[in-house]
Amino acid sequence: MDSIKVTGGAELNGIIPISGAKNAALPLMIASLLTDETLTLSNVPRLRDVAQLMQILSNHGVDYSVNGKRTGQDDLAGQTLNLTAREIVDTTAPYELVSKMRASFWVVGPLIARMHEARVSLPGGCAIGTRPVDFFIQGLEALGADIEIEGGYVVVKAPGGLIGGRVEFPRVSVGATHTIMMAATLAKGETEIVNAAREPEVVDLARCLKAMGAKIEGEGTSTIRIQGVPRLHGAHHAVVPDRIETGTYAMAVAITGGDVLLQGARTDLLESALDTLRQTGAEITATDEGLKVYRNGNGIQPADVTTEPFPGFPTDLQAQFMALMTKAGGKSRITETIFENRFMHVQELARLGAQIAIDGRTATVEGVSTLRGAPVMATDLRASVSLVIAGLAAEGETTVSRVYHLDRGFERLEDKLTRCGAQIQRISG
Ligand code: UD1
Secondary structure: OOEEEEEOOOOEEEEEEOOEOHHHHHHHHHHHHHOOOEEEEEEEOOOHHHHHHHHHHHHHOOEEEEOOOOOOOOOOOOEEEEEEOOOOOOOEEOHHHHOOOHHHHHHHHHHHHHHOEEEEEOOOOOOOOOOOOHHHHHHHHHOOOEEEEEOOEEEEEOOOOOEOOEEEOOOOOHHHHHHHHHHHHOOEOEEEEEOOOOOHHHHHHHHHHHHOOOEEEOOOOOEEEEEOOOOOOOEEEEOOEOHHHHHHHHHHHHHHOEEEEEEOOOHHHOHHHHHHHHHOOOEEEEEOOEEEEEEOOOOEOOOOEEEOOOOOEOHHHHHHHHHHHOOEOOEEEEEOOOOOOOOOHHHHHHHOOOEEEEEOOEEEEEOOOOOEOOEEEOOOHHHHHHHHHHHHHOEOEEEEEOOHHHHHHOOOHHHHHHOOOOEEEEEOO
């Protein structure tokens, strides 16, 4: 298994191109199951989760091709995927594939909508909480589907097709919103999703579905209305920039000091996190090319955050923010409200000398002046990158093992950081 070695202390200066969002690319790829025509997606990040989902989709009958390099394109440019589900040959998503990535469960929406049946394994994914699928089940039942759980599989049937209905989620779920929105595009009549997720990735999926002929209103608000249509067609859609990657690099610059342009980043996708970063003393400016993050080497101010659904502070930046706060000049409180088990990075950060106490859903971080490099272990996707951030600011060498988590969600992390002066390298193991 590969590991990443970071020698801390260098400032970050230069340009980091921001990739297309993993969390948008995955549902967009799944949307290809809704039509027998070709869906072309550009700005798709090169990530393990994307490759894994390709495998799952091809098992259902999706043909795919990846466009080759074009004139003037550099190695960090996103890829363009052409996905065609001319015929769905298999409506089962097997355990061996779904268990590796929770988002693959979302195929249940398009499969039931187009094929009127689906058999999808209960999901796996990052070990950051129990992450049940009850909202998906309630939602699909509201659209007239019959659902049974058999041998670890969710078996969904709607012999006459789905019928539009009212779906009210008990709490905000990104995946359940994606799934019910996709399912409703081909249902008969109108569907209303109440307490829908407002995340930019939901908006991106809605925009793509509309380009495919779907009738959707209200994306980006908490009520989404979908008027079902008999069929969808092909389309071309560019994946929205990754706001989590943007926030991650902004926090890396905030902890190391320096001056970096996050090329292609959009401030409107992460206002809340950027406001918090400004409170800590980072200077952030939107430019035509992206987002400039600057830190002049003055101390890091502590700030409190509570994770919330969009537009609040994202849970996917909680670990990275905690890494930043380990070196703040004072005490900060970080409260996680989305997932119940998302503090696994705490004990690893402590190995670098961080002072963190957990009480239920709140971590109190007492900033220290010096972190010291140590061997640490990546436990989930966002936690892994928080260890890299801390390593960049630690004295000496930090080795992060089990970096396959990082490869699921961060495209060429070590390349992007090296170009800005970080001392970071991958060690094949
Ligand atoms: C997505 C993101 C993930 C992010 C999360 C929250 C992708 C690929 N993943 O995950 O990076 O951390 O949103 O922003 O986009 N819940 C239930 N029952 C359900 C569904 C969800 O109780 O049926 C709970 C979950 O356990 C969690 C909360 O709802 O506590 C929010 O989860 P959800 O928004 O569904 O997360 P994902 O879509 O899995």
